[in-house]
Amino acid sequence: MKGLLKFITCGSVDDGKSTLIGHMLYDAKLLFADQEKALELDSKVGSRGGEIDYSLLLDGLMAEREQGITIDVAYRYFTTDNRSFIVADTPGHEEYTRNMAVGASFADLAIILVDATKGVITQTKRHARICSLMGIRHLVLAVNKMDLIDFDQNRFEEIKKDFMQMTHGFNLESIQVIPVSATEGDNITKKSENTLWYKDLPLLPYLENVDVTKENEQDHFVMPVQRVSRPNHSFRGFQGQVEAGTVSVGDEVITLPSNERAKVKSLLVGDQESDKGVNGQPVTVQLDREVDVSRGNVLTTSENINVTDMFTATILWMDDTKLVPGRNYLVKVGTKVLPGTVMSIKHKIDINTGKQVPAEQVYKNELVECDISLSENMVFDKFENNEALGGLILIDRVTNMTSACGVIEHDLRRSTNVKWQETDITREIRSQQKGQKPLTLWFTGLSGSGKSTLANAVEKRLVSMGHHTMLLDGDNVRHGLNKNLGFKENDRVENIRRISEVAKLMNDAGLITLTSFISPYESDRQNAREIIGEEYVEIYVSTPLEECEKRDVKGLYKKARAGEIPNFTGISSPYETPVDPEIEIDTSRYSLDEATDYVVDQIMKYLD
Incomplete structure (x- = not known):
């Protein structure tokens, strides 16, 4: 048979x-x-x-x-x-x-x-x-x-x-x-x-x-680690399914991404001891010395598997929400899951002709080639070499739904050529010098909610208390750093991503950074939180739309209602209410001094 x-x-x-x-x-x-x-x-x-x-x-x-x-x-x-x-x-x-x-x-x-x-x-x-x-x-x-x-x-x-x-x-x-x-x-x-x-x-x-035998089966052993088994102090085994090649007792294997080497001390196939494990079998591998291995790492005998934090992938977009560059997702390859960002959409693939079509955004059921950046290094291989390490899915970080599936084409050369330069003066030293804990105070809310006014008042209060600060205002940043960005969804996403990176650098300098941006999308605020880290404090200025329209200092709502401004948040473009902000304030219910007192009082909990 x-x-x-x-x-x-x-x-x-x-x-x-x-x-x-x-x-x-x-x-x-x-x-x-x-x-x-x-x-x-x-x-x-x-x-x-x-x-x-x-x-x-x-x-x-x-x-x-x-x-x-x-x-x-x-x-x-x-x-x-x-x-x-x-x-x-x-x-x-x-x-x-x-x-x-x-x-x-x-x-x-x-x-x-x-x-x-x-x-x-x-x-x-x-x-x-x-x-x-x-x-x-x-x-x-x-x-x-x-x-x-x-x-x-x-x-x-x-x-x-x-x-x-x-x-x-x-x-x-x-x-x-x-x-x-x-x-x-x-x-x-x-x-x-x-x-x-x-x-x-x-x-x-x-x-x-029909013969469907794959001719290009790899000789090299590859096993993504699913679980580290430690039933007692004398046994530490790495469990997973053999995705390529074979492994035998006595073989020298490489642990990725740590790139350590060790020999196989013992093998279990299922719950039975064995001298050998082959492709498709569930195995437990015990090594002859302690190595740095956890779920998501890979054991292999190959010298040619990639370790990088940026790659190009071809994906099938499956989400009802369109894909735009700059969005942050969980990226799953093998048994590893990491935060990642779709940096750019290279092109869509025309379903009828297979030709490459320029695109700024992607809709459900479309095929697209894009560049993806990860929060840290991940082990992968080209899909044609190893399906387990070459296939990926993107997971929405808010809904936890699978947004896309696809395959990895190749790594990006700059991911291996550009290295993070460690400096002798660290964030901790700069913070001690200034005598404060760095924070990013992220003010979000509708246009006219009072974000900029409140952020300005809070900064003055913090400076009067002896703190070192920097205020990044949405309009001011668009005069320089983000001068090339418009107000389409992909521009808004990139605007927030850049500000998040700048705020992180200012935190590294030991500063308390205040940002005042509408930042209407929950996924983008989650991305900002991921980039900035534990220093991120979200302040939702929850002034109702009706009050924001009454204020309309710049006359923007009137123009948006007249159709003169497309993609205006709250009118023709959505504002997604923060799910769980650290601080919330409705400026229509307080005077400026009262609102400032309240916000500063709440901030003090994060400065201790």
């Missing part, structure tokens, strides 16, 4: 993915008697006038049956005389593309269905590119509903030609194009008499015989 084949079905809505797999299982007698009986009973009230509806075998959710579409990924396990299979039936609707990408991430082969009456459409191209991005090197194009075009060979050949042209340059190892009818069973498990012109294997026999 050939090895296990993991494959997915994908394609556009109503192309027949669930019906195809259901009919395959039914014809190949791979159902239990009760499953078969239930299918026949359910079909009597189905959408096919009492005829068997094979999609019901996979569309298990009530919403799926009601709408006639697949929403979630349905996994099925089955075995024939020749092979074992795991199939992921993935949704075709554009809204559920993220679910399709999840299915593609586990598969060795993809069956992409197209409706013979429609041919290759945008969703077909999108799914094919996602499959290629996820490392699938074997495709089957199932041209379905051939019965609706009277099994026209010429139409089949046109669709085949279109698909072959579209996938040219995809780095695929095999493409098989098969004419099928999922409802009638043509070319599913046996050859159809309606397509005598088709000379190759039907779908199931092809799947039983």
